[in-house]
Amino acid sequence: MPRFWVVGEPNADGSISKLSTEVATLARTLAAAAGGEAVGVVVAAEPDRAAGELAAYLPRVVAVADPGIARHAWSVPAAERVAAVLGDDADGHVLLGAGPDGRDVAGTLAALTGRGVLANATAVRWESRLVVEMGAFGGKLVTSSGFKTPGGIVTIRPNMVTAEPSAAAGVVEGRSPAGDAALPRVAVMDSVEEAGAAAPIEEARIIVSGGRGVGGPDGFELVRELAAELGGAVGATRAAVDSGWIPYSQQIGQTGKIVKPQLYIALGISGAIQHKVGMQTAETIVAVNRDPDAPIAEFADLLVVGDLFDVGRALLVALRERTG
Amino acid sequence: MHPVSIPPSGHRLTDEQVLLRDTVRELADARIAPRAADIDRTGEFPEDIRRLLADHDVLGLPFPAEHGGVGGDLLTVCLAIEQIARACTTSSLILAVQDLGSLPLRLGGSPEQLARWVPPLASGETLICFGLTEAEAGSDAAALRTTAVRDGDDYLINGTKRFITNGSVAGLVTVFAVTNPDAPRHRRLSCFVVEVPTEGFRVARLEHKMGIRGSPTAELELTNVRVPAANRIGEDGDGWTLAMRTFERSRPGIAAQAVGIAQGALDAAVDYARQRKQFGQRIGEFQMIGAMLADMDAQVEAARQLLYTACEVIEAGAPDAARWAAMCKLVAGDTAMRVTTDAVQVFGGYGYVDEFPVERMMRDAKITQLYEGTQQIQRLVIARALLGRGD
Amino acid sequence: MHIVVLTKPVPDPAAAAERLGPDMRLDRAASPAVVNGNDEYALEAALKLVEAHGGEVTLLTMAPPGGADTMRKALAMGATRGVLVTDPALAGACVRSTDEVLAAALRELTFDLVFSGFDTSDGNAGVVGAAIAARLRLPYLSNAAKIEPEPDAGLVRVRRITPTGYDVLEAPMPALVVCTQVLGEPRYPTLKGIMSARSKEIASRSLADLGLDGARVGGAAATTEVLDSRKPPARGATTVVRGSAAEGAAAIVSLLASRRLI
Numbered sequence: 001m002p003r004f005w006v007v008g009e010p011n012a013d014g015s016i017s018k019l020s021t022e023v024a025t026l027a028r029t030l031a032a033a034a035g036g037e038a039v040g041v042v043v044a045a046e047p048d049r050a051a052g053e054l055a056a057y058l059p060r061v062v063a064v065a066d067p068g069i070a071r072h073a074w075s076v077p078a079a080e081r082v083a084a085v086l087g088d089d090a091d092g093h094v095l096l097g098a099g100p101d102g103r104d105v106a107g108t109l110a111a112l113t114g115r116g117v118l119a120n121a122t123a124v125r126w127e128s129r130l131v132v133e134m135g136a137f138g139g140k141l142v143t144s145s146g147f148k149t150p151g152g153i154v155t156i157r158p159n160m161v162t163a164e165p166s167a168a169a170g171v172v173e174g175r176s177p178a179g180d181a182a183l184p185r186v187a188v189m190d191s192v193e194e195a196g197a198a199a200p201i202e203e204a205r206i207i208v209s210g211g212r213g214v215g216g217p218d219g220f221e222l223v224r225e226l227a228a229e230l231g232g233a234v235g236a237t238r239a240a241v242d243s244g245w246i247p248y249s250q251q252i253g254q255t256g257k258i259v260k261p262q263l264y265i266a267l268g269i270s271g272a273i274q275h276k277v278g279m280q281t282a283e284t285i286v287a288v289n290r291d292p293d294a295p296i297a298e299f300a301d302l303l304v305v306g307d308l309f310d311v312g313r314a315l316l317v318a319l320r321e322r323t324g
Numbered sequence: 325m326h327p328v329s330i331p332p333s334g335h336r337l338t339d340e341q342v343l344l345r346d347t348v349r350e351l352a353d354a355r356i357a358p359r360a361a362d363i364d365r366t367g368e369f370p371e372d373i374r375r376l377l378a379d380h381d382v383l384g385l386p387f388p389a390e391h392g393g394v395g396g397d398l399l400t401v402c403l404a405i406e407q408i409a410r411a412c413t414t415s416s417l418i419l420a421v422q423d424l425g426s427l428p429l430r431l432g433g434s435p436e437q438l439a440r441w442v443p444p445l446a447s448g449e450t451l452i453c454f455g456l457t458e459a460e461a462g463s464d465a466a467a468l469r470t471t472a473v474r475d476g477d478d479y480l481i482n483g484t485k486r487f488i489t490n491g492s493v494a495g496l497v498t499v500f501a502v503t504n505p506d507a508p509r510h511r512r513l514s515c516f517v518v519e520v521p522t523e524g525f526r527v528a529r530l531e532h533k534m535g536i537r538g539s540p541t542a543e544l545e546l547t548n549v550r551v552p553a554a555n556r557i558g559e560d561g562d563g564w565t566l567a568m569r570t571f572e573r574s575r576p577g578i579a580a581q582a583v584g585i586a587q588g589a590l591d592a593a594v595d596y597a598r599q600r601k602q603f604g605q606r607i608g609e610f611q612m613i614g615a616m617l618a619d620m621d622a623q624v625e626a627a628r629q630l631l632y633t634a635c636e637v638i639e640a641g642a643p644d645a646a647r648w649a650a651m652c653k654l655v656a657g658d659t660a661m662r663v664t665t666d667a668v669q670v671f672g673g674y675g676y677v678d679e680f681p682v683e684r685m686m687r688d689a690k691i692t693q694l695y696e697g698t699q700q701i702q703r704l705v706i707a708r709a710l711l712g713r714g715d
Numbered sequence: 716m717h718i719v720v721l722t723k724p725v726p727d728p729a730a731a732a733e734r735l736g737p738d739m740r741l742d743r744a745a746s747p748a749v750v751n752g753n754d755e756y757a758l759e760a761a762l763k764l765v766e767a768h769g770g771e772v773t774l775l776t777m778a779p780p781g782g783a784d785t786m787r788k789a790l791a792m793g794a795t796r797g798v799l800v801t802d803p804a805l806a807g808a809c810v811r812s813t814d815e816v817l818a819a820a821l822r823e824l825t826f827d828l829v830f831s832g833f834d835t836s837d838g839n840a841g842v843v844g845a846a847i848a849a850r851l852r853l854p855y856l857s858n859a860a861k862i863e864p865e866p867d868a869g870l871v872r873v874r875r876i877t878p879t880g881y882d883v884l885e886a887p888m889p890a891l892v893v894c895t896q897v898l899g900e901p902r903y904p905t906l907k908g909i910m911s912a913r914s915k916e917i918a919s920r921s922l923a924d925l926g927l928d929g930a931r932v933g934g935a936a937a938t939t940e941v942l943d944s945r946k947p948p949a950r951g952a953t954t955v956v957r958g959s960a961a962e963g964a965a966a967i968v969s970l971l972a973s974r975r976l977i
Binding site for chain 3: 011012073075076079100103104105106107108110111112114115116117118119120131135136137138139140141142143144145146147148149152155182183184185186187188189190191192193194199200206230248249254255262263265281283284285286288292297298299300301302303304305306307310312313314315317318319322
């Protein structure tokens with residue numbers, strides 16, 4: 001019976017990450033198609049909250065309480081504990097989010113269990129075997145790949161799946177950490193919070209982005225207001241980041257993040273290839289630009305020709321009027 | 325505007341030359357291109373670009389590695405000039421004139437002279453210029469009137485040079501002067517390296533020009549400028565030969581500049597034709613525009629390939645090096661003028677305003693038909709080589 | 716200090732000429748190769764550290780023989796030498812083979828740090844660093860925004876980017892660090908660097924040299940395969956709205972509402 005293991009990622013506050021709930025939903029779908037089982041694994045010093053939340057999406061979640069993990073970088077000890085839980089289920093597939101922690105676990109797990117890895121999946125299907133879709137060459141191609149090993153590891157991009165809880169909550173099985181802690185643990189000496197650090201932009205459903213046309217850090221105020229009004233995140237092009245108007249963590253494009261939100265609003269962004277590869281698969285793309293011939297006109301759904309500040313402010317007004 | 329550049333083919337270049345070319349290209353795109361319009365507008369010598377080129381060893385390209393240079397051959401130097409000229413002609417001139425001004429020294433200097441002057445030139449901290457032309461001696465260079473009269477262990481130089489690129493920013497001036505007024509025509513001149521500033525040396529004025537506006541074109545007055553005989557390059561009377569041998573290697577540099585300007589204009593025109601829509605479609609799809617772009621592309625590539633061949637042939641010591649140097653400069657200069665003019669045409673009205681770079685490129689291109697020997701002089705050189713008269 | 720930087724030649728993204736061959740593998744002949752962009756950030760970080768602490772940088776690459784040419788640019792940036800693992804059996808190698816081969820090559824070297832780039836532009840997997848660290852039992856520090864080795868104390872401190880800011884990690888050396896672009900823009904090679912690169916050593920290693928079996932490691936033993944490829948679905952036509960700002964805003968609201976985004 002095919003088994004689909006979901007490695008849940010706990011947030012710093014103990015809750016389960018949004019991306020993990022998306023991956024769990026996908027696992028359930030695959031298990032149904034394959035006539036198999038979807039199981040979650042959460043490894044943390046105190047996994048109960050995250051495991052409980054993940055259990056809303058999976059029939060069974062294994063919670064491994066590993067107190068030592070609190071003082072260490074998470075991914076390596078977590079991977080070892082997950083490998084022990086996998087045990088002799090050599091055929092089981094492992095699904096993770098494609099964020100920094102998920103891919104770290106994916107790499108370590110690949111070495112520990114000998115499984116192949118298909119990373120940054122945009123879709124996963126079951127057709128008598130796992131079929132994994134990924135974008136290639138800056139989005140020019142979509143490839144479908146499979147594993148030649150019995151079980152494989154797949155990392156999944158944010159926003160590819162809409163998280164949907166199961167009809168009934170699943171059970172949480174507590175387990176003590178098993179297996180030797182053979183791999184070196186890396187000590188966490190300090191955790192620093194930075195003002196303005198935003199949730200990973202790859203996970204945002206809606207992104208409002210500013211480019212060179214925004215003109216300066218003050219201009220980004222409008223971008224922030226629109227993002228807030230729409231419940232979205234703020235993105236930027238390399239030009240805006242290089243000019244120091246917004247931190248690098250918000251940069252989208254070839255040298256920044258690749259995102260696939262449901263809505264991407266591009267303000268004062270020309271749409272040159274370096275930025276385009278970062279956002280061209282967004283479901284809906286709206287652009288505001290003074291130049292009707294900007295490259296973004298070729299792939300946006302809607303291009304409003306005009307001054308981004310005039311249109312942006314009018315949009316804020318219109319949105320606020322709707323919500324009353 | 326983000327010009328799309330057609331990736332250059334490296335099929336006859338070594339991997340090292342490709343890497344050198346691409347490094348200069350990246351530098352030009354990232355750090356020089358954004359400055360080009362401003363340099364033209366203000367007409368100020370871009371000291372920041374000089375420092376950038378020095379810091380990245382670009383000014384060291386023509387000089388031997390043993391004296392702190394990079395040891396690039398003629399083709400390599402031309403590759404660098406071409407890539408910089410794509411972005412900014414004025415900036416490319418900094419390298420081209422560092423090459424031109426130092427050629428007499430590199431061709432005919434003694435080991436002591438090389439050891440003394442090459443290191444600061446190779447590091448880029450000192451610029452050198454080429455002081456041949458005078459008000460009454462342009463094409464007829466042999467008619468120059470600046471004199472250098474022996475006085476003990478020194479020479480005293482008197483005269484005025486005109487149209488000297490970098491004359492106001494150079495620390496070394498290669499001065500050609502008459503030392504043997506009664507000798508046959510081509511044995512009258514000698515060549516000196518003059519360290520400036522020095523007593524009697526004055527930058528009298530700077531020209532206001534159609535193009536290459538950030539490049540200072542100076543009139544230099546020399547009044548009893550005293551120069552040790554040790555600063556003379558070669559023997560008394562070697563000046564003319566040194567100048568002719570210099571042109572064999574410096575004219576390809578100007579050809580490279582012209583090819584670069586033309587390529588930059590072509591890139592801009594192609595980018596525009598891809599994006600600009602009129603009558604419901606991209607203007608590049610209209611046959612009249614497409615045909616222009618096609619001709620421009622073929623002409624630039626032809627000029628480029630002739631340049632590369634000329635560099636290889638001249639570097640290999642061909643006896644008719646002067647003919648090759650003249651051919652590549654002739655073809656490239658005319659190509660640059662034609663291609664930049666057509667580029668403006670592709671842009672239509674927008675090509676005439678400084679919001680787009682092509683009007684500057686057209687103004688810059690014209691000088692490549694004028695300096696380093698006018699196109700007419702190039703034709704004389706080639707014809708003489710064909711007809712068998714020595715120069 | 717001795718830092719080994721993992722580099723990979725990839726099709727030049729700027730040339731945009733990448734494609735798959737009939738065997739569903741990347742057609743490496745179709746496109747000029749360059750050093751993977753993110754690896755240059757790792758290399759830059761390594762060069763800055765050896766400039767500060769003294770030492771050398773070795774490049775390690777698994778690639779077809781042409782990989783030596785691509786290494787030249789990285790050598791021109793200032794790396795001391797290169798090691799190229801190349802073997803016909805490696806054509807079509809997957810991630811698992813890559814990390815096994817690189818780990819074997821690293822076992823032959825003595826180093827304080829191994830740096831890896833964030834991911835590659837031709838595969839984006841970003842998992843090879845973690846797998847190598849596991850195979851070699853090296854401390855693994857990823858998502859690095861800052862790297863501070865203390866050679867006298869034999870340890871390295873790394874700032875790891877988190878959603879809320881950063882964690883400060885500490886581990887004994889030797890260790891493996893995955894670098895991010897936040898570490899700083901890579902330098903251009905100097906022209907002198909380019910000329911001197913030609914005389915820098917690139918040592919070649921085959922699978923046999925590393926004691927590995929081509930049948931177990933390499934294309935023949937690939938753990939994944941591409942089943943097919945297609946172009947992504949074309950987007951619909953663009954609606955262009957000109958007019959007043961209010962009209963533009965109304966058009967946006969209308970579109971968002973129709974797609975249930977608001």
